[in-house]
Amino acid sequence: MIYEVIVSTLNADGSPNWAPMGLKESEGRYFLYPYKSSHTYRNLLRFGYFVANITDDILSFCLSALDDPDLQCRQAQKIAGFVYVDVCSWIEFEAFEVSEETDRGSFLCSVLYYGIGRPFKGYNRAKCSIMELLIAATRYQFYKKSFFDRCIFEAKIIVEKTGGEREMEALAVIDNYLKGVFS
Numbered sequence: 001m002i003y004e005v006i007v008s009t010l011n012a013d014g015s016p017n018w019a020p021m022g023l024k025e026s027e028g029r030y031f032l033y034p035y036k037s038s039h040t041y042r043n044l045l046r047f048g049y050f051v052a053n054i055t056d057d058i059l060s061f062c063l064s065a066l067d068d069p070d071l072q073c074r075q076a077q078k079i080a081g082f083v084y085v086d087v088c089s090w091i092e093f094e095a096f097e098v099s100e101e102t103d104r105g106s107f108l109c110s111v112l113y114y115g116i117g118r119p120f121k122g123y124n125r126a127k128c129s130i131m132e133l134l135i136a137a138t139r140y141q142f143y144k145k146s147f148f149d150r151c152i153f154e155a156k157i158i159v160e161k162t163g164g165e166r167e168m169e170a171l172a173v174i175d176n177y178l179k180g181v182f183s
């Protein structure tokens with residue numbers, strides 16, 4: 001099973017870096033596969049601890065995937081690291097690189113602390129449609145503009161019907177990003 005989380009690592013100056021990543025759970029073990037080109041990969045090599053922020057706040061996913069946000073946060077419990085304030089839960093990890101054979105690192109992650117935040121509010125179609133669009137936007141090189149035009153059109157219908165202000169803002173963040181990319 002792969003869970004989409006926002007990974008926070010420490011930059012060289014001690015500030016937090018936020019990036020959505022897939023956290024894979026397999027037979028009780030956790031793995032993370034950051035691209036070697038990412039800040040997350042470089043930060044993990046330098047300081048092998050991170051926080052997996054588990055949240056249904058889709059806007060924070062968009063901002064940390066496409067921009068370099070200054071998310072509101074507090075100190076983690078067991079590691080030097082940061083927890084996003086609007087989490088449902090979080091896990092503090094130590095990460096060991098187990099393979100560097102591809103363009104992605106492969107880290108085995110050992111749990112140091114589980115934390116509980118606010119209650120999960122429930123599944124929402126707007127958030128789900130934005131998540132799919134967002135993943136594609138982070139890999140825009142593999143798609144044509146016409147693909148995104150259709151996705152944005154379809155996501156807008158769902159967001160207007162089932163989302164709120166943060167979902168509208170999240171969709172606008174992706175739309176603006178893609179306009180910049182394809183201009």
Ligand SMILES: Cc1cc2nc3c(=O)[nH]c(=O)nc-3n(C[C@H](O)[C@H](O)[C@H](O)COP(=O)(O)O)c2cc1C
Nearest residue numbers: 004019020021022033034035038039040065135138
């Ligand atoms: C839901 C989601 C899952 C993602 N999973 C990964 C992943 O497993 N590995 C990865 O390198 N990038 C992943 N990405 C893309 C990164 O979040 C994106 O490239 C980000 O800008 C990297 O930030 P960084 O350079 O600050 O680490 C994912 C993006 C989204 C939206």
